Amino acid sequence: MSKVVEVKPVTRIEGHAKIKIWLDEEGNVKDAHFHVLEVRGFERFLIGRPIEEAPLIVPRICGICYTCHHLASAKAVDAYFGLQPEDLPETANMLRELMLMGNFIHSHSLHFYALAAPDFIVGPDADPRERNLVGVIKKAPEIAKNAIRLRAVGIKITEIVGGKAVHPVTAIPGGVSKGLTEEERQKLLPDVKWAVEFSKETVELCKQLIDKYIDLVKNVGVLRTYHLGMVDDHGVHQLYHGKLRFVDPDGNIAAEFPYHQYLDYIAERVEEYSYLKFPYFKKAGWPNGIYRVNTLSRLNVADKMPTPLAQEYFEELRRTWGKPIHNTLLYNLGRCIELLECAERSLEFLENPKITGSNLRVPVKPRSGEGIGVVEAQRGTLIHHYAADAEGLITDSNIIVATVQNNPAFDRLMCEESKKFIKGGQINEGLLNRLEMLIRAYDPCLSCATHTIAGHYPLVIEVVDDRDRLIAKLSNLE
Amino acid sequence: MPEKVKVVNEWLCVCSGCEISLLNIHEKLLNLLDRIEIVHSPVLMDVKEIPEADIALVSGGVRNWENVEVLKEVREKCRILIALGSCAAFGGIPGLGNLFSREELLRKVYIDTKSTDNPNKVLPCKEVPPLTKMVAPIWKVVKTDYVIPGCPPEADLIWDALSSLLDGKEPCLSTRTVCDECPLKKEEKKEIKVVKRWYEASEGFDPERCLLEQGFVCMGPATRAGCGAKCPQAHVPCRGCMGPAATQADQAASMIGALGFLEVDPELLVKKVADPVGLFYRYTLPSAIIPRYVEDRGGETR
Numbered sequence: 038m039s040k041v042v043e044v045k046p047v048t049r050i051e052g053h054a055k056i057k058i059w060l061d062e063e064g065n066v067k068d069a070h071f072h073v074l075e076v077r078g079f080e081r082f083l084i085g086r087p088i089e090e091a092p093l094i095v096p097r098i099c100g101i102c103y104t105c106h107h108l109a110s111a112k113a114v115d116a117y118f119g120l121q122p123e124d125l126p127e128t129a130n131m132l133r134e135l136m137l138m139g140n141f142i143h144s145h146s147l148h149f150y151a152l153a154a155p156d157f158i159v160g161p162d163a164d165p166r167e168r169n170l171v172g173v174i175k176k177a178p179e180i181a182k183n184a185i186r187l188r189a190v191g192i193k194i195t196e197i198v199g200g201k202a203v204h205p206v207t208a209i210p211g212g213v214s215k216g217l218t219e220e221e222r223q224k225l226l227p228d229v230k231w232a233v234e235f236s237k238e239t240v241e242l243c244k245q246l247i248d249k250y251i252d253l254v255k256n257v258g259v260l261r262t263y264h265l266g267m268v269d270d271h272g273v274h275q276l277y278h279g280k281l282r283f284v285d286p287d288g289n290i291a292a293e294f295p296y297h298q299y300l301d302y303i304a305e306r307v308e309e310y311s312y313l314k315f316p317y318f319k320k321a322g323w324p325n326g327i328y329r330v331n332t333l334s335r336l337n338v339a340d341k342m343p344t345p346l347a348q349e350y351f352e353e354l355r356r357t358w359g360k361p362i363h364n365t366l367l368y369n370l371g372r373c374i375e376l377l378e379c380a381e382r383s384l385e386f387l388e389n390p391k392i393t394g395s396n397l398r399v400p401v402k403p404r405s406g407e408g409i410g411v412v413e414a415q416r417g418t419l420i421h422h423y424a425a426d427a428e429g430l431i432t433d434s435n436i437i438v439a440t441v442q443n444n445p446a447f448d449r450l451m452c453e454e455s456k457k458f459i460k461g462g463q464i465n466e467g468l469l470n471r472l473e474m475l476i477r478a479y480d481p482c483l484s485c486a487t488h489t490i491a492g493h494y495p496l497v498i499e500v501v502d503d504r505d506r507l508i509a510k511l512s513n514l515e
Numbered sequence: 516m517p518e519k520v521k522v523v524n525e526w527l528c529v530c531s532g533c534e535i536s537l538l539n540i541h542e543k544l545l546n547l548l549d550r551i552e553i554v555h556s557p558v559l560m561d562v563k564e565i566p567e568a569d570i571a572l573v574s575g576g577v578r579n580w581e582n583v584e585v586l587k588e589v590r591e592k593c594r595i596l597i598a599l600g601s602c603a604a605f606g607g608i609p610g611l612g613n614l615f616s617r618e619e620l621l622r623k624v625y626i627d628t629k630s631t632d633n634p635n636k637v638l639p640c641k642e643v644p645p646l647t648k649m650v651a652p653i654w655k656v657v658k659t660d661y662v663i664p665g666c667p668p669e670a671d672l673i674w675d676a677l678s679s680l681l682d683g684k685e686p687c688l689s690t691r692t693v694c695d696e697c698p699l700k701k702e703e704k705k706e707i708k709v710v711k712r713w714y715e716a717s718e719g720f721d722p723e724r725c726l727l728e729q730g731f732v733c734m735g736p737a738t739r740a741g742c743g744a745k746c747p748q749a750h751v752p753c754r755g756c757m758g759p760a761a762t763q764a765d766q767a768a769s770m771i772g773a774l775g776f777l778e779v780d781p782e783l784l785v786k787k788v789a790d791p792v793g794l795f796y797r798y799t800l801p802s803a804i805i806p807r808y809v810e811d812r813g814g815e816t817r
Contacts, residue, residue, distance in 0.1 A: 077528060078612045078621070080623050080628055081615050082612050084623075085790060085793065086790050087712065087790055087793075089712065090790070093754055094611075094797075097607070098530060099531070099532075100529065100530035100533065100534065100535050101531055101535060103530070147538075171548060174545065181545075185541055186542070188541075192539055192541075200751060201745050202669075203535050203536050204666060204667065206746050206751040207749050207750075207751065210714040214751050215749045215750050215751075299630070300630055304631070305628075305633075306632050307625045307631065307633040309638070309639055309640050309641045310639065310641045312639050314631065323632075400718065401714050422629065434628075435628045435629045
């Protein structure tokens with residue numbers, strides 16, 4: 038214990054994440070680790086809070102996928118009160134799911150246009166000072182304006198349906214606190230119709246990106262793992278509610294279960310070198326049970342998409358790349374297909390007259406017990422699990438976020454890729470870019486992951502020899 | 516063209532919601548970028564070292580020793596330092612961590628959580644920055660020139676503050692409370708006879724009426740205006756994310772004062788407010804006047 042509580046100012050560690058690569062006696066890669074440097078302790082300080090307050094507290098785990106935390110938490114709280122989504126009024130479920138779609142539109146478009154597209158539009162070899170959203174604005178102002186508008190549509194949905202643009206508040210025990218008025222529906226409709234069109238253009242743009250870098254896509258970051266995601270009873274891709282499905286590295290269904298049984302299927306290991314834990318699929322054990330979540334994993338476990346345009350692209354993806362797809366860089370394409378799906382779903386909800394219904398909640402009574410809530414967040418399966426006493430005060434909590442589940446695969450990928458670039462103690466150029474590209478494809482949200490930081494990764498790679506002496510340090514920090 | 520104002524954005528113990536809120540000025544971002552040059556921002560651009568700049572927007576409180584180092588560097592290199600959001604300003608929700616020792620926080624996350632498989636009770640301790648004893652708002656570590664509160668601050672609030680600074684004016688915050696800008700109907704009858712838990716709002720709930728008058732503890736009277744009273748308008752009680760109002764020093768003390776003024780039966784209050792610290796200090800515990808000191812075994816005492 039004293040190792041941790043020993044407090045002394047440390048020299049600044051550059052960035053919130055870093056990669057350390059260990060070499061053996063011959064100077065070849067022995068091991069590699071992705072270190073995450075943040076932790077906040079939400080699971081501890083939720084204890085003692087009234088359970089109905091949890092959905093108002095946990096969005097602060099992440100300033101990007103706040104709606105996912107709000108809803109996974111609300112579902113866990115409902116379950117503690119003895120309610121499943123089918124017990125809630127139909128309008129309440131629709132509004133919650135619409136709120137989630139808004140969050141996906143914002144997050145997926147932000148990731149694609151702020152992280153992935155700059156490499157494509159501004160160029161991968163461009164000055165790093167230009168290789169960002171600001172660079173896109175300068176080089177392709179029309180695309181940038183549309184990208185900003187697309188994200189704004191997602192934010193607008195959240196603001197109207199969730200009550201606030203960031204950290205929404207309207208999912209409450211037994212339903213939602215606020216309905217959608219006809220006026221609000223009319224305000225959203227034209228924007229969402231446009232979002233479907235522009236999301237389709239985004240998928241096309243992403244396909245061009247894939248074609249341009251086809252060699253990289255085929256050869257970089259290909260890792261055979263299990264995949265986890267949510268589907269309904271007919272195997273259709275779902276984000277708000279369904280059961281969880283694991284597929285094995287060959288694409289066969291390895292397990293399918295109601296999410297409240299997650300403890301039978303998922304466990305998390307702890308390592309000294311990272312604030313991120315290391316989850317694995319229990320039935321396959323550690324380390325065979327390393328699995329991935331996120332966009333492509335969800336498409337790997339699904340048989341079908343819920344909306345027509347997304348289904349077309351899904352079929353094309355399967356025809357071209359088969360099942361399951363292990364190529365890391367295709368997470369970007371999966372993300373764009375889901376973006377389109379979410380725009381289409383939003384439109385379906387807004388065109389359904391029930392969305393403006395007035396039956397919004399069912400009454401609840403506290404009881405001693407537990408509740409588990411799961412939704413798919415942008416970066417993968419998100420699990421909130423609380424126990425509370427008869428007064429409704431939280432006595433225990435467990436949160437498994439999306440990015441954490443990709444952590445073991447990350448370490449493995451770092452190791453495999455660095456082997457291609459380091460031989461006999463010689464480090465070849467391009468290592469840094471390659472690893473950075475892999476990290477970006479997962480859009481890892483370290484905010485969530487450490488219950489801390491998102492966005493773009495100041496990356497530091499340290500290469501250490503067999504006697505733990507630092508022999509090289511690479512960084513994308515100038 | 517006049518030289519652009521150089522802006523640094525840095526984040527400490529954050530969720531990144533403040534940065535997302537900054538992006539939520541949407542197309543106005545294009546106008547803003549005509550006047551400022553963002554020279555460092557982990558969320559927006561490939562990160563370089565922190566350059567000298569005119570304005571620093573710092574989000575997040577201080578949770579580990581890396582945060583301390585980064586914050587000091589930003590202060591040295593930037594002329595004006597702004598605390599962006601309630602974590603930087605007051606400690607924010609991660610500040611609830613101050614109710615527990617570091618050891619308790621880490622033990623829960625890495626040993627005692629249900630899905631954790633950690634028989635050797637390993638805790639992260641290599642290559643990771645150790646936690647500070649307490650979460651702190653940034654002004655406890657460096658001189659802070661301005662504060663933009665909110666969790667996150669509304670996009671318009673950030674826009675107004677930046678526009679003022681760029682026009683050479685002092686950015687100023689509302690001196691009113693959330694109640695003052697809340698459109699829900701108040702009967703101004705002083706006495707509140709019932710106090711209810713938030714999940715009890717189903718039978719007889721009037722969405723048009725003041726939540727506090729209906730017996731739901733709403734932090735509006737003890738919270739600074741500027742958010743547009745969005746939560747009460749979505750029929751959810753205010754939780755105080757804007758921090759204490761202008762003339763109030765301690766949010767919990769103000770709220771207890773307000774409840775006294777409304778003549779709420781104290782016994783009822785004690786019974787129904789099951790978690791006073793987590794409610795009244797939800798966003799401001801690390802800057803509270805009545806701080807809680809936690810014995811942190813193995814660490815230095817403050």
